[in-house]
Amino acid sequence: LTQVLQEKQYGKIYIMLGMNELGYGNTQMYLDKYQEVLQKIKEWQPEAVVYVMANLHVSREKNNFESEFNNININDKNAAAASLANGTDVFYLDANPLFTDEEGFLNAELTFDGVHLYAKHYDVWREFLLEHAVEPKEVSHGDDQVTFVGTE
Secondary structure: OHHHHHHOOOOEEEEOOOOOOOOOOOHHHHHHHHHHHHHHHHHHOOOOEEEEEOOOOOOHHHHHHOOOOOHHHHHHHHHHHHOOOOOOOEEEEOOHHHHEOOOOOEOHHHEOOOOOEOHHHHHHHHHHHHHOOEEEEEOOOOOOOEEEEEOO
């Protein structure tokens, strides 16, 4: 990651952290570590818009079977991640409504293990990201400021 983010400047960076870390430490530790990662990204990519993405919920079966991989824990971490958004150059995106059932569980038909989507559903996710991006728009006053506008 260090090498990739230092070799080239990007306009947008999408980041999703924490699913594999659900069983390590508490939410405050998760938030502290996420802030460190975000700080490094902003140091290496000062002009980039960063999208902090929510971890997807798990299926009902996975939720009921696991002590750490459950939606209560995921929602707690997602709320912490959402607090990192500043509405200027860091935004929070939650694609869960695309993939969850009416009770908030990952739709079992979309996953092979209760956690990960089948690859054939990635296009839905990609479209969501395209629809919820912000585009830099030059301010027409002749100055160098940039304003971010949503496409929703």
